Amino acid sequence: NAGVMQNPRHLVRRRGQEARLRCSPMKGHSHVYWYRQLPEEGLKFMVYLQKENIIDESGMPKERFSAEFPKEGPSILRIQQVVRGDSAAYFCASSPLIAGGNYNEQFFGPGTRLTVL
C-alpha cells in the first residue's frame, strides 16, 4: 500500500513565479491536509480538504495561496507570485474517513521543499 505521495520533492522558483505542489493521498483516504514547516519552527496547518470541498482553510494566507482536491487526480496547493518568505517545506497528509467522536491519525508525505530565489 503506497504511502502519501508528493511531487516535486524540490522546487525552485524565482520571485513572482507560480508554484504548484501536488499530493496523492494514501489509498482509501478521503481527507487531505496541507502543512508548512519553516526552519526552526513547528508544522503549521494550512488547509483541510475532501474531494471537491474545502473544509477548513483557516491557516492559509488570504492572498496568493489556493488549494483544491478535485474529483479525479491529486490535491494541488498553488502559490501565485511567490516571494522569498514562501521558502519552506510543504507537507501533505491524509487520513481515512472520520468516524465517531475521536479523530484519526494523519499520515504524512515526504514533503516538497520550495526555494524562492
Next chain:
Amino acid sequence: EDQVTQSPEALRLQEGESSSLNCSYTVSGLRGLFWYRQDPGKGPEFLFTLYSAGEEKEKERLKATLTKKESFLHITAPKPEDSATYLCAVYGGSQGNLIFGKGTKLSVKP
C-alpha cells in the same frame, strides 16, 4: 487558545540511557494526541495515538502515556538509530486542524 509545548527542545543521551520527552497541551476537548518521529529532510512518521487519560501505547523502545494535561514519550535503552526529532500534536478547534509542538530533537551517541 489551543497550544502544545514540548520539552526539552533538545536532548542528548548516551546509548542505553533511558529518558522521557514531555508534551504539555491546552485544548478544549481532546480528540486525540499524536506522536510522530521526523528525520532530517523527511516527512513526519506516525508513532502513536492516545485518546484518553491513563492510556498507554508501546512500540519497541518507545512508550507513550497520557494524562489530562500532558503526554510523555519514554525511551528505554535508546540506540543511535532513535536519533530524530519527536513531534507531538493534538486536534484543535476545527476538525482538521492538527496543532504541533516544536518538537524535541533527540541525539543518541554510541
